[in-house]
Amino acid sequence: MKRYSIMALFGDFDEAFEAIAEIRHAAIPGITTDDITLKSPIEHPEIEEVLGERPVHIQKFTLGGALFGLIFGFFFLASAQATFLVQPQGGKPVIPLPSNFVLVYEMLIFFGVWITFFSFLFLSGLFRKPHPLYSEKVSLDQIGVLLEVDEDKMQPLKELFNKHKAVEIREGVIHQ
Amino acid sequence: MSLENVLNNWSKYRRGAEEGGHHDYEHKWAMMINLDLCIGCNACSTACYAENNLAVVGKDRFEKGQAMHWLRIERYWDQAEQEFPEQGASFLPMMCQQCNSATCEPVCPVAATYHTPDGLNAQVYNRCIGSRYCSNNCPFRVRYFNFYSYYESSWPEPLNMQLNPDLTVRDKGVMEKCTFCVQRIRVAKDKAKMENRKVGDEDFKPACVQSCPTSAMVFGDYLDEGSQVRKLWDKYQVKMGPAKQDKQEPDMRGYRVFEGLNTDPSVLYLERVREKV
Amino acid sequence: MSIVNEKDINEQIAWAKINADVLRSMANPRRAYWISVAMCLAMIACAVTAEVYQYTEGMGYANLNNPHMWDMYIATFVFWIGMSHSGTLLSAILHIIHADWRKPIYRFAEAMTTFSLMTAGFFPIIHLGRMWNMYWVLPYVSDRGHWPNFRSPLVWDAFAISTYLSASMLFLFVGMIPDLAICRDNAKGWQKKLYSVLSLGWTGTDRQWRNFRKTYMLMACFLIPLAVSVHSIVSSDFAMSIMPGWHVTTFPPYFVAGALYSGCAAIITLFVLLRYYFRFEEYMTKAIMEKTCKLTFAIAMVWTYLNLVEFASVWYGHDIYSKELLIAKAVGPYAWVFWSMIFCGSVLPFTLAFQSLRRNMPVMFVVSLFLNVGMFFERWMIVAPTLSMSHNPHQWDIMWGSIIEWAIVFGSFGWFGLLFLVFVKVFPSVSMYEVKEMVYHRRRHVVNDEAAEKFHRRASDSKTGTDEPGLEGA
């Protein structure tokens, strides 16, 4: 059986909200909100009310990165200071903590920030080539609701979308 | 290797300056200058020029304050208010004080200035990158910076034949300062080493000390109980290390410049004596 | 009265218009633009000439001498570092506390942060005696078993600045990704390619938005302590020394305050410029200007306070050197700099307390420039007098920067300007998606409030209605 991908564009976020809400309440059997991808020009945290909780893992990586910066930083400095061919301090401690605190602090942030950035790149599904149904409208002022469904679900979906005044409905076939 | 290095360094340099960071050193070169005998004749200063390849900067650059005299003689009038300086002038030979807890050392970004096991403030010319932080942090203002390349201007042929091959001619962008004539120390130590003995008072003197016509300067190893300089420090009841001196005889001459800043200099000055007539 | 509750932004503004306006600002540069680019290039040329001369002949031509081992270069370095802080303030701090009026103006502020850091970075290098060895400051594995001296504040600087630079660049970039996607969708030809690469395939899916939100927040959280640490480290270049006038406990907060101060002043300047050049009246509204001014005023007062604290602690302290230096600052050869610093830094800001002035763009432009001049004087007053009149009176000396130095300082502004000019044409200098958010949320509030407003109006009408006859009767 053929699978289609379908995207409805809404002029107003509330409409999209309603539409998804309806899908969530199993208006059409066999389609759950998990299949839905929402595309919006701005951030809509409130959509999760209907879309359901979707977890974010970046903070864990951040923590890891920061800790790495902390530990690696300190050991790096300490070992460098300790094995310095000549001890340039004249009667002061070999591994001076005060200055190392400062440097380690910086390294903590350094690694924290970079790891955060990289984890963002990998976790947020970037670097994909744009979806065939992608519309510039989404980056302008319209909300897109994207699903992949079987042939038989298409009709009810379109009706549902139209009911909620979808500005435009795009569809495409996914060959199998 | 590195671990061993850690342990060595740790045990060797653990002790802090306040308990005399220099106690573990091989030597602790120190000086005593009797200001009562200093007549301000410049002999020491010129001897320093001759020994240490100091650049002659010329009038214009001298005017800009870029002179390179490692050892300068500061002249002060004591009685500012009187019409005539009837007590005469006060002369102060001011060179690097080789502080034990030197302010110049910790701030150098590349550790070009550091503390040697001889208790000297080393200045490694070829490591210096010229951030000049050390000089900024020196209360005595005795560090001099090569603002220009002086080799051509200061030693036109054949004057350059006089240059002392035992130490480098510093080129532009390098900080330099009095080293207690480390090249002489080096030679003396090598000689002593070859003869399997320790360096003594008579082995060498820095150029300034050697030349002083009134013998106002005394130089030696502070850690060597027998050395002349140590005896003098003890006589004037000044100790190296502690921030606070406890003299049994508080009126005893002998002080270190800016002692309050607690940099623990290695040069002991004896106050100038004047008799009221 | 109507002015008072004027809106930060007109919530009825159409999203399409937002896109259009901002994208317009990036399109076809006008003649004024090219002229300013040319000016910047000329300034840079001066600096390069001066630097080449100094490099080949020696540092001496910067009027440096025995007491004055540092001067203009370091002062300017501190100045630029300081300039960089406001961007963080607006984009990070205000982001965390959900002050949404920041949204139209934080982008160029953040850009300013990055560029002023890139400018500041030059100065420690320029002022090195042997700059070709500057990499020795960084810790790298070498055959010689050498490391930098980690106890030196200069090394801390190297660490802090590189961290801050990279972090704020990332922050700027991440915050820009959705906008870059917009650019991509509206661009053609090579620009489309460029933006497709830069926008990293952003398609605004809910997943992207979710991670984006988290990342942005986390970075903001990192950036705030970072910004504070960076400038306190810069301050420790001085505070860690024993020099009178440098060895001051309040320096770290003092520097941070000063930094935010000069940064905000710079923001006001650029605010006015952008508003004028790109016709951004609808986004950079007077209301936002007012808020910025109020913020600046507050920081100015903090700075003033810290000044007083420092003076007081020196005055009543036992450090005779510092005290004499303080007096010398106020009455000595540097007095005019000192007092103009006080005037620009502590007196002039009071103009920001008057609404009429706050709303007057030309006035604010001029004032903000003077605030920054004041801050430059502050840096000069930190660096020069201490070296002029430190412990050993024999070596006292007064000095002013040489032509070489001034040329390089001058050029640094050109460099900053150039970077900024390039930025505003290549990247959206107003955050489109965030302005949309701002508009979106405010519109919702208005909708919800309408009922309440109706009620109030009715109440007041009825009240007046009842009173009127009574009055007539009297």
Add this chain to the structure above:
Amino acid sequence: MAVKSFKKMKLNMTAYINIALVLLIGGLLVPAWLLAGDVKPPSGDHNGKEVPQPIEFPHNIHVKDNGINCMYCHTYARRSKVAGIPPTSKCMGCHKTIATDKPRIQKLTEYWEKKESPQWKKVHDVPDFVHFTHEKHLKKFVFDRDFPVENVKEVCAFCHGELENMTVAKKVKPLTMGWCRRCHEANGGPGDCWKCHK
């Protein structure tokens, strides 16, 4: 001058790459003590180039074939920082009679008659800001550990390579700071900068 400065920057490019490497490796979690501590000893051979000398002096003949001690000619090595080039008089001491027919010797004799010394080219040299003394190294490696003086060439070979197999001396050890330093660490030599930097 601009050219000069450019040269400097270029010379440092290696170092820049070095920095980049460090940051990379650092990020890749290489244990720090490994970075700081045990650096591998250098592949000692520095392939020096042939230096044309006024007279191409055959070390191999003197050292290997005739078994002359290094310090017989380089007589200052144990008394001074420099090892010294043998004075022409010393050469003539033998070559008044020995191998007088060889072209090299005749060249030498010419110099001697002109009362001039050949302008030798330096092969083993350290930068001018380095203080190196032969005498102390010989003391440590030969005299202090009662090393048979007749085998001193083995000690010399530490830094000069096996000259008995060369004609004109050739620089076969890097003589770089790291190279010296590792030996100092290994053999407990001084680690104080000022011991070697003047």
Add this chain to the structure above:
Amino acid sequence: MTGTINRRSFIKMMGWGGVGTALGGCDVPTTVTLEEGKEDVVSYLMPEEYVIPGVGVWYASTCTQCAAACGTQGRVREGRVLKMEGNPNSSVNSGKLCVMGQAGLQGHYNPDRIKEPMIRKNGSLSLVGWDQALATINDKLNAADGARVAWFTGTISGHQKVLLNALLESNGSSKHYVHEVVGNKVLQAVSRDMLGDAMPKYRFDKAKMILSFGADFLGSWMSSPVHFAGEYAKFRTNKPRGLLVAIEPKMTLTGGNADLWIPARPGTEAAIALAIANELINAHNKDAAILPESVRNLIGQHSAESVAKQTAVAADRIKRLAQLLNERSPSLVLAGAPVEGQTNGYAATAAIMLLNHLLGNIGQTIESPGAFAFAQLEATTGGTADLIAFTQNAKDKNLDVAFFYGTNPVYSAPDALKFGDALKNIGMKVAISQFMDETTAQADVILPAASYLEDWGTHVAAYHSEQPAISMQQPLMEKLYETTRGFGDVLLALLQNKNKDKYGQYADYYAYLRHAFSAMPASYKENPASEEHSWNAVLQKGVIKVQTTDESLSTSIAEIDTPTIPASDSAYPLTLVPSVRLGLWDGRHANLPWLQEAPDQIAKVVWDSWAEIHPSTAKKLGIEQGSIIKVSSKHGEVTLKAVLLKGLHPDVVAIPMGQGHTEYGRFAKGLGVNPLKILAPEQEQKTGELAMYATNVKITDTGKKDTVVKIGSTDTQMGRKLVGTVPVEQVRRTEGA
């Protein structure tokens, strides 16, 4: 150091990278290791046992930077002399050395040395060989009447003097003029007359108090600074600590170190001295019987009060000084240049020296040096009288040939003397000089002299220290320029022309010295058996200690005519003090960069000349620090910077000598002004010396201003303890000083 052959081979010993070794390529990136095959290294040709490359060897020699004849030792490495230090064996300086001695190296390595003989042919100098140069001279000498041949030198001693005398003799000439700007001829005359010895021994170490009337013994006095500095140290470290009082117009180095410094206008010192004498006799009943009647009357006329009126030195202060002198016996009263440099300098000096008699210092702190065994080697000290005499002779066209060596009269002669014009009357002027100084520039024949570090010689100090000695001078390195010759060699060459048979036997001056040494009594030889050995021993020590027969000083006091105080001139209200800088000296060291850069000890100014004015005077004239002023006397004027200095009598303007060269190489030429030029040609009546402190000048402000190049921004310590000063009482308590 055997024979001259090895000396000759010094140059071949140079090498080991030569000069290059010094230049630490600190400018290039320090990752470099030197590439092989770049630097040359020259092996020795014929090494000597004591020469080890890389190891410095110290050779003893003698310093000729001034007339003091300090023993030196020079560090020689790889055939280059690198550093001068004092020779511990020499009792003149006992191992110490002053600025000038240190800087001798720069005279030797100076880039402006004359390298080859030159002859002036119709106005322009042309390079010639030695033979030709000498031939020209000899022809002239042979032609000339010996009586019309003159030698004009600086202080000279040792075998050079012997040879010179021999030469004069062979010419039948007696015209040997010895000229030094810095000298104490008047004092010497007075001492000769009063004590029977021109240069008695002054025992600072015995003195409990020194009263110095302008005797700058730490600087120029008796031109033996290092020796007296050492004596001063003894004097100070004595128990009880010696008390130093200086009375002088301008604060000299000595005044700067005095416990009490009293400014006095030049010419008033004698009166003060007489007043003190008066006090000593009347208040402290010193025995005046030893004094002749007239002197007693003279003293009687000078009561403290009356003198106080004339000299502005308070009466009670004079009394106090008398009291101190009385208490602290034995003491020492010295007179110096400001006293001598008056038209009645002799009388003034005598009046001061007389205090020593009165205080009974003779035999106590002033001793006889004893008779020197080799009188012919003793130093002939120079003065300015000979300068005037020579000028007169030249003016009167009495001279055909004049030789100049070791002095620079064209520079040091006041304009009023018209020395330049006088020179024109001399047929042939021969200059033997290292540098193209003003005099040499006017010479017809110029012979390039070897530097004192390249030359042999023997010297005897003019002022004999504890142990009189002959100080040996030997080359410390091979000549920089083969075509230069030592003074001794030149003399010898000229002599050989005169009488071949006597002097023909000597290959060179070195040979002559060897011969002279071998002729010395056996007692002077370490090992009489081996000539070689004793010679080397002498060279190693650097000095030949000479026995002296001790004598006692006579105390004959002749008449002293009244030292009149010079009347002040309303048109020229100020007195000019041409002060001596320990460094540039009389200007002979102006071409040594180290000394130019070494700040003046009191004013701390460098690289320039300046006029020192007392702030009060400056205030009157509206002059500030650094304003360009014109100092003009009746005989000329100089324009220079003003430096306000408190260590100065208000009626005095002091200009240091040494600058203002019109020739003399890149470092000296066109720098500052020369105060000697505007001196009045007044003479001291008795000795005919130039009265150098008797010139009246006036100051006019040009309105221009310039920065004074000096070290030290402040004059006071700003209440910060840099130099601590404690009263002597405290030290007595703690250290028993």
